[in-house]
Each structure stands twice: as structure tokens, then as C-alpha cells.
Amino acid sequence: MPEAEHIEGRDDPWSLVVTAVGSALDDCERALSDTPGGVAGEALAFSRFLRAELPRLLEDWQTRRADPARGAPVDQSADDRPVEVALPATLQGHAAAVRDIAFSPDGTTLASADNDGLVRLWDTRTGQGTGGLHDNHSLAILSLAFSPAGTTLATATTALTLWDVTSRTVTATLHPQNPADRIWSVAHGPADDLVVTGNNHSVQLWNPKTTRTTRTLTHPGSVFAVALSPDGTTLAGGGTDTHDVLVWHTRTGRRRLVLSGHTGTIHALAFSPDNRILASAGYDRTIRLWDVHTGHAVATLTGHTSAVMTLAFHPDGTVLASGGAAVSITPSGARYPDDHTVRLWNVLTKSLITTLTGHTGTVSSVAFHPDGTYLASGSFDTTIRLWPINRPINHQPRPTTGRRRLLGRRHRHE
Structure with missing residues (x-):
């Protein structure tokens, strides 16, 4: 296998x-x-x-x-008014495994995608679902990403679909060059003119404005993970058939780095907010931190007992979140123990902060709210969990203006 x-x-x-x-x-x-x-x-x-x-x-x-009843909508109060929920919380509404989640840039909406081809939208203030996106093809949506303005959502199946979030209609459907391709991963650039997808044996760069491919980069296997640096200058991809992470210049398509060290398939990639660190993770149960400028390994984080499926940096760059898989079987037949945990890591000290438990299936996606006050995690158990982040690791004072109420509870940094 x-x-x-x-x-x-x-x-x-x-x-x-x-x-x-x-x-x-x-x-x-x-x-x-x-x-x-x-x-x-x-x-x-x-x-x-x-x-x-x-x-x-x-x-x-x-x-x-x-549990045939799993995925039933969340009950509302008798007078049908939105029910505010306190963190931590669990969002239920999907009937199939949740494959990816993403916050809109302004933090007002959480999008989640599942194996039935459904995207659900959630109000982050109340935790209530506000509707869904469905193209009737019922293909598993493996990845999604908001545009910088939050008006467009890109979803990945056998094609790249662009949705208008307000009208909840498809504005474009972009097909890979090879009709047999599967799109495994998608990332949006910092401007509206770049979307990147990881396909079978290639990474494609698209201009969503023109709906055309601008560049195709070859890869030896299926690209399960792609990531763009926040400044848009650097692109990373990883997946099967090689244990390396490949890094390219976005503008020229020239390969900058080949990051070697993993001993298994790459499942997740994430750039730090300051563009300086690339985190990678995968089947070998490790998380590796790389200096983006030099390509040197910064640290290897261990602790997950099964494959590491997802990564996300806190907006201040000092915390890294990761999610573990269910039981994994190696090619030799050995079994990695069940995990299902979310782990938070101190990027400065390269150490584990805490382990969050509660999911009963593979943790497929993690994402921090843009203001850093909580973390969302999506799972094959069909649920999304919300975890408060009450104490940033850098202990730097944050502005006291512009605070808003999140999920029925005011969060503050101590």
C-alpha cells in the first residue's frame, strides 16, 4: 500500500x-x-x-x-434565533468526512469541504451555518482557498472551481491539461491573479481573472500539498513518489530548492507569516522546519504517532498547529498507532505546547482565525472543532481597538 x-x-x-x-x-x-x-x-x-x-x-x-445520524444539522433555539456558542465548540452539519477548512481573510466566515462535494459556510460569530455550495457532481472536495478579498472561493476536485461567495454560484471551472488528472491541493496568492494547484505529476499556476494556465511545473508524483509564501514570491509542493519538498520561484518557475529529509509522502506544507520558514509534514510522522532563504533544516518536531496530515501557522508566527491521522500502514505492513490529535508547537523553542484531543477521525485540516484568538480543525469524523488560543507565545501587546465578539465570548490576550 x-x-x-x-x-x-x-x-x-x-x-x-x-x-x-x-x-x-x-x-x-x-x-x-x-x-x-x-x-x-x-x-x-x-x-x-x-x-x-x-x-x-x-x-x-x-x-x-x-453512527448513521452523524452530520445532522445543529439544533436551534425554539424561537429560531441564532445561538451563540462558547469556545471550545463543535460544529456539526456535514454528513461526510471533512477534508479541508479555511477562514475568509476578514474572519467573518469559515468554509469547510467534505467528501460528498459539499462546501458549508459558517458565521464565525455565532457558529451557525449560513448555507452551502454544491455543484451536483458529488465529487470529494480535497482542498479549498479564499481569494485575498474573500469574495471568491476556489475548490479542488477533478477541476478547479471558482465560486462567488455572495451569490454562491460558480463563476469559472478550470480543467487541468490532462483530463485524467485529479487536483489534490489548492492555494491562493496574495493578489487576485494567482491560484496554484497540485495535480497528478504537476503543479499548475492559474490566473483566475483570465481563467488560463500561466505555468505548469513538473513533479514526479501526485502533489498532495502546495503552499505559497505570504509575499507570493515562493511556491512549494510535495506529495508522492519523492520524499523531497520542491520549492520554485513563482514569477519565473525556476526551481530554487530541493528540501530532503522526510522519509515518507508529503501531506502538508505551510509558510510562516514572515516568509522565512517553511513547515512540511507527512507520512513519516515528523514536522520539519526549513529556512526558506538557505534551504537549511531548522528543526524536526516529533510526537505524532501517525501520519501528519495538516499544518497552519498562527498569525504571529510563533505557534504551529498540526493534525494527525488515523492508524497508518507502512508499505512493509507495519502499523502506526492511531492519533486523531491536534498539536500546538512553539516555533521559537521548537517544542510541544499542548495536545488537543476530541476528534475521533483523521484530522484533515487546521486553520487559525485571522485574529489568532482560536484554531479550527476539521476531521474525517465529519465535525469541525474550535479551540481557544488565549495566550500567544510571544507575549507581545496587541492593539486594544477593533476587538469584536467571537462565538459568544470575548477573547483577550493575557
Whole structure:
């Protein structure tokens, strides 16, 4: 089985299923690799897609079977007025595994995407859902990103879809050069003229204004993670078929760095707010910090017991959040223990701050609110959890003006 696979809650019967399917796909892919022609190439790409999606399908099926009612809408009060919730809190409304979450730049909206192809929008003041986006294709949305103005949301499936957040309508659908491609990851640049996607064997740069591809960068495998530096000058990508993180100049497309050190598939990348550090994580259960200017390794953070699936920097750059996977199986058949935790790391001291528990499925995405007062985490257990961040690590005074009430509770930094 490939390194990207992580499956929750299996005993021996489930291991037999996974092993049998993986073996069948191995035989299929060997035969297709020796078969010439475009159709065989498309079939090979589809087989690899099935392999990558198997853990998600199994975990999602087990979750639904164990709790068919999961994903029911949150009850409202009898007079139908919005109910303000205090942190920590759990948002329920998805019926399938949550794959990605993102805050709008102004912090008023949280978007979450699931395996049924649904995007839900949440009011961050009340925690109530405000509607959803659905294109009726029911394809799992693996990644999403807001535009800098917050008016457009980009979602990734077999195509890049651009949504007008206000009207909740599709404004453009952008297809990869290879029709058999899957878009695994998406990131938005600091201006409205750049969106980046991680595909099968390529990273593509798009201009959403013209809906055209501006550049295609080759990659040896499926690009599960892409990240753009906050200043937009640097692009990073990582995924399968290599354990390296590749870094390019955004403007020229020239490769700047090859960051070597991981021993497994790359699942997550994040730049620090000051553009100086790139964090990477993946199947080897480690988080690595890199100096973006020199390419030198700054630190290796360990503690997760399974694959690390997601990363996010606090807006002040001193805290890094990470999320762990369910049970993972290595290519040799060894099992990594279940994780399901969110961990907070001190970037300055390179040490663990705390471990947040509560999710019962792979933690697929983490995101800090733009004002840094809380962290959101999305999971294969179909829920989103909100965690207060009450004490920034740098202890620097923050402006006292412009504060607003968040989720029924006023937060302050001590």
C-alpha cells in the first residue's frame, strides 16, 4: 500500500480487505504500465486515484455505519434565533468526512469541504451555518482557498472551481491539461491573479481573472500539498513518489530548492507569516522546519504517532498547529498507532505546547482565525472543532481597538 494511506479503527478483517485491494491494484498497475496508449495511461491514473482514496472511503463508510445520524444539522433555539456558542465548540452539519477548512481573510466566515462535494459556510460569530455550495457532481472536495478579498472561493476536485461567495454560484471551472488528472491541493496568492494547484505529476499556476494556465511545473508524483509564501514570491509542493519538498520561484518557475529529509509522502506544507520558514509534514510522522532563504533544516518536531496530515501557522508566527491521522500502514505492513490529535508547537523553542484531543477521525485540516484568538480543525469524523488560543507565545501587546465578539465570548490576550 502507498505511504499516503491511513485507515482508522481496523482489526484483522479490515487489514485483509486493504491488503487484498492493494495487491489487486499493484497487479493492475504493473500491467497498465506495460501497455502503450493514452487509454491505458488514463486507466493507470484512475487506478492510482482509487488507491489514494481507499483509506478515505473505508474510514467514511465505517463512520457512517457506526453512527448513521452523524452530520445532522445543529439544533436551534425554539424561537429560531441564532445561538451563540462558547469556545471550545463543535460544529456539526456535514454528513461526510471533512477534508479541508479555511477562514475568509476578514474572519467573518469559515468554509469547510467534505467528501460528498459539499462546501458549508459558517458565521464565525455565532457558529451557525449560513448555507452551502454544491455543484451536483458529488465529487470529494480535497482542498479549498479564499481569494485575498474573500469574495471568491476556489475548490479542488477533478477541476478547479471558482465560486462567488455572495451569490454562491460558480463563476469559472478550470480543467487541468490532462483530463485524467485529479487536483489534490489548492492555494491562493496574495493578489487576485494567482491560484496554484497540485495535480497528478504537476503543479499548475492559474490566473483566475483570465481563467488560463500561466505555468505548469513538473513533479514526479501526485502533489498532495502546495503552499505559497505570504509575499507570493515562493511556491512549494510535495506529495508522492519523492520524499523531497520542491520549492520554485513563482514569477519565473525556476526551481530554487530541493528540501530532503522526510522519509515518507508529503501531506502538508505551510509558510510562516514572515516568509522565512517553511513547515512540511507527512507520512513519516515528523514536522520539519526549513529556512526558506538557505534551504537549511531548522528543526524536526516529533510526537505524532501517525501520519501528519495538516499544518497552519498562527498569525504571529510563533505557534504551529498540526493534525494527525488515523492508524497508518507502512508499505512493509507495519502499523502506526492511531492519533486523531491536534498539536500546538512553539516555533521559537521548537517544542510541544499542548495536545488537543476530541476528534475521533483523521484530522484533515487546521486553520487559525485571522485574529489568532482560536484554531479550527476539521476531521474525517465529519465535525469541525474550535479551540481557544488565549495566550500567544510571544507575549507581545496587541492593539486594544477593533476587538469584536467571537462565538459568544470575548477573547483577550493575557
